[in-house]
Amino acid sequence: MLHSTLKRKKPASNVDIDYPLKKVFQKQAFRPLQREIIIAALDGHDIFVQAATSFGKSLCFQLPAWCSKGVTVVISPLLALVQNQVNAANNFGVTTYSITSNTPFTQRKEIEADLQCGHPHTRLLYVTPELCSTENFRKILRRLHQQGQLIRVTVDEAHCISEWGHDFRPAYKDLKWLKANLQCPSVPIMALTATATPKVRKDIYKYLNLKEANTLFFSTSTARPNIHYEIQYFSESNPRDASGDDIYPYLLAWLTSIHNRRVLMIQHMQAQAATQFPSTRPEAIPSILGIIYVNTRNLTESLAAKLQASGINAQAYHAGLEPQQRLKIQSQFVSASTKHPMPPLFNQNQDVIQAPKHDPDETDISRSFTLITATNAFGMGIDIPTIRFVVHYGLPRNLESFIQESGRAGRDGKAAQSLILYTREERDRTIYRVKMDISKEARHHRDGGQSIPGGTLSTQTQPQAQAQQRMNSLQKVIEYCENVATCRHKLIGEYFGQPTVDTQAVRAAVSGEESGVKVIGPVSSKSIISPQVCDYACDLCKEGATSVKRRRDRGLASDEEASQFTQRENWDYE
């Protein structure tokens, strides 16, 4: 028999959330704002969280899900992301499932049966927006809600809802159904994103049927102060290198200088260990993790091959690979971040554990790196703490994608680097590609199609306006690359409509242990603004504007040279 929806007990905000934080999720303390968001979630509010990449948004819905009886449905855009999150939550002991196109039929039936049994074991259920549009799943949601067991719906990467945001998916717009149909009491919704402009925020409210006045809005600055942003400039029309390509030799020299520093550090550590613990072999150091983003699948393959030929450990990753292959590359990458390939010779009791057959040669560059050359298929939501750098080998698709992709670096809070290798020739190719995509989609739209395979438009959208937005968004990342006047952290903050603050003023206003962080705004809207922001953490603030301008002007082709070059060449269009 179904229970009355009105009898659903509202979760109390006096739940002890410090216990699960430490014992279940293995974290020492909440990051600023996480506590407030979690309490608001337990109190049943509608919530909008906009917080920097790697802020820890997942905890904000996973911890309340652990504390509450019933199911939290999480709507997530990427299958790879779903699988990672399901594994991570189950490892923490939160009963978590997903229903996606990869779920075997019998398992899916079992999950559906659990959801409808009146007292489900499931705490977190990950689904795609497309599944939420199906009548069968809506029936299950209705029943779950009637039984008082639908605790919350979470929309992760909520910027995907908006045709103005990147990676727009039409099925997100059908999520309006949730608030309209799951009433009495109204199902609480939590929307989370790292990259929403003011326009995208508006769309998120609109398409989730959230009332601004009733929704608690939490935001942090988009800033990632531990990431050093840098651009290097090249000309494809007038290369200086005899090979006719300046970019790869630069990348190789850059990686070699990182390798040389690593070797010096290892030698120093080994010398120290040899004097302090002469009978113990020092542990080997894991290799350095990095992602190199390129714009085409072919380029992921050819660049990985070039790096391998230079003795550097690199693997290509793109959506054209078999899912099993992608999973394998991803898990090799994750294990490289934790693996210590040369175990110590003795344990604490001086017992021999294992003597390696031979010492790996740490001066060999093949030991220094584990790299992935990737398209955007390896991006949003990837949470590997120790990625030390993200290189864009060419122009990112737009500023939002750039923030998501560079945001994979330094998620452990330690120093990390974002480097764009920029040419005006690639700029012109990218503009051409986007124009081609737009006209292809417009043609399809005129033909009355609902959507194009792998494309982003539906007949409900306004192709003109969306095309304009895509060009604007591309223009923003071009401006970011061409900019030689404004701090790069500041430019990013301004794009996402976040106020910048005077570091000194904020530091002076703040007291207590969360030094450097300020809570502002009325109760319904809380923001923390990281102290602004750039502590020599971009090329402009480090080198000075004049020097970067000189570098840019010397490095780049003129507009005319670039356009003549790209018109002459016969490049692959993917």
Ligand SMILES: Nc1ncnc2c1ncn2[C@@H]1O[C@H](COP(=O)(O)OP(=O)(O)OP(=O)(O)O)[C@@H](O)[C@H]1O
């Ligand atoms: N309070 C905390 N203390 C320590 N680590 C934390 C805390 N909260 C979250 N983390 C860790 O921070 C990392 C990033 O968290 P998460 O993946 O949820 O980030 P995110 O905000 O969703 O980022 P993105 O938008 O880039 O996907 C994870 O490894 C997570 O375990």
